[in-house]
Amino acid sequence: MRKIKVCLDAGHIGPTYNQSPVVKTYYESAMVWALHLKLKAALEKRGFEVKTTRAAIDTSMEVYARGAAAKGCDVFLSLHSNACGTESVDYPVVYRAYDNKEGADALALKLAQKIGQLMGTRQAGRTATRKNNAGGEYYGVLRGARAAGVPVYLLLEHSFHTNTAAAKWLSLDANLAKLAEAEAELLAEHFKVTAQPGTQTPIMGRAQATAQQMALYCRSKNAAPQLSGCTLEMLAQTFLTEGEAEGVRGDVAFAQSLHETGYFKFGGIVQPQQNNFAGIGALNGSAEGQAASFPSMFIGVRAQIQHLKAYASTSPLCKPCVDPRFALVTRGCAPYVEWLGAADNPTGKGWAVPGEGYGESVLAMLRGILAQSVPQAAQPAAPAVPDWQRAGLETLAAAGVINSPDYWAGKLSQNITVGELFGILGNLVTGTLA
Ligand SMILES: [Zn+2]
Known part of the structure; x- marks a missing residue:
């Protein structure tokens, strides 16, 4: 524009x-x-x-x-x-x-x-x-x-x-x-200028969310996503990997999928086994199943990433084109998520037609994803240390062979280096000879 x-x-x-x-x-x-x-x-x-x-x-x-x-x-x-x-x-x-x-x-x-x-x-x-x-x-x-x-x-x-x-x-x-x-x-x-660079969300770029955040957010909305032949975590990771390959934000694409499939409940025109996560080729009023199908989850995600790249950028694809509708897009007509709905795009074009508020819906989900704090995996409990080993530490400390017993008490179940072993043995010999 x-x-x-x-x-x-x-x-x-x-x-x-x-x-x-x-x-x-x-x-x-x-x-x-x-x-x-x-x-x-x-x-x-x-x-x-x-x-x-x-x-x-x-x-x-x-x-x-x-x-x-x-x-x-x-x-x-x-x-x-x-x-x-x-x-x-x-x-x-x-x-x-x-x-x-x-x-x-x-x-x-x-x-x-x-x-x-x-x-x-x-x-x-x-x-x-x-x-x-x-x-x-x-x-x-x-x-x-x-x-x-x-x-x-x-x-x-x-x-x-x-x-x-x-x-x-x-x-x-x-x-x-x-x-x-x-x-x-x-x-x-x-002058009907609506572009506000900086406040808008470019589709091209590095993802900000992790696969874990993406999966967590989806599960918080739908405990049983309808996926065929993959886990939610695999799917999320594939969005990130395929996105990175084309310079597209995989987390944005995933958020778009959540919006398009209702958190992978599907139930609209597209069926889960079609591996079509963003309704590519599904037109308003189409019959059930009347949309593009992809042979695997990987190819379905790749097609969506490529379709987004068609809208967001004028750069060529890095991988062979698997998006059946790539050539139908006016390249670079929607560089921002906010512009994916034609009604919200100054160029009047967009992924969704009329699509008023479409970009904002996707962004609301992206914000939800980014707000997920991934719980730290519970620390595995330290293996129990047998009493005879603790007793040995106390004896060595009392004898002056070990000078920092607190330090060693925290390492009782860990490996010891050759240097540490020689140091202790050296102290032992020195103590015995003294
Ligand atoms: Zn003046």
Whole structure:
């Protein structure tokens, strides 16, 4: 999927440009520099591609050139706080294209109102346009962005730094973080960006669960899984082994199987003896047994792993293909578990159709697996040590041949090394001769 590209412009240059006349520690240029970096991070977290107009707070660049730098981007934002001669004026305003190109006013208004809400401004947020004498955009940055063909370009005034409350509010870093998150969220809604790398669960990668955790979790939900010719532990281990061979998370695939088979109760279209653990080839409305069958548990798991790899990656398979439906998948269309349901996938494709919430169901099971603490195997009881051996230790300790009886008392049923034996015998001889 193509990423939405944003170009962010911190409106003024240097650390101390446009001082607030009412809050002397406030400088518009410093605020917008900090804000645009936070906004960049908040947008990237949501899956946007973000560039900024200037490399450093002191980097000089003409306004028109800054707008033009957004060439190729979907949206350009220039960040500011406003100024006027009246202290009581306190509202955010977002300037948008004078001809409302791309219906920018809707987004501009949402942003202005949200900023006003967060800042608690005296007057509500609003949008505006401004033309120069030639009939073009008044603001150089917007003129540059328009000339570069940027579809949506906005100039955001975060209320007025000539107002005391606004300038104080904008002086707090935590408030700028709130602004950045809120603005990024509105942009994500507007551009329908749902990708949040980092919060999503890649299907490719190393498994985090052990086979024991996988089996334990399954058994906690279904004490008698319907497996043909293998144990639950063997099946779980096979998921891990086959997954590793293709770079697919075997624990994710196993969780998917739990979801698809109802913890291996089966009872749907697929029968246990088909060795088909994820309903490959079973379509909604199919008759019983009308789905792919595999000659063994191993091949069934391999086919599922390969089918997942088809969705999650564009890399070639490492083992010969046993998945009868591999070629039908748009390679790499669902790299995340969250995207396995077509309804939840921005590409509209997926393992399950419509599959709304399918990925979340699989993830709930994966979380259940990872929460399993594997009980430590009971320590085998130390073999009883006959009394005559204990008595021998006490005698040797009393005679000074053994100097650390507690140490040796803990090793009575263990092997002794040649060195230890010689040491003890040496002590014995020395003691006898003394
Ligand atoms: Zn400004």
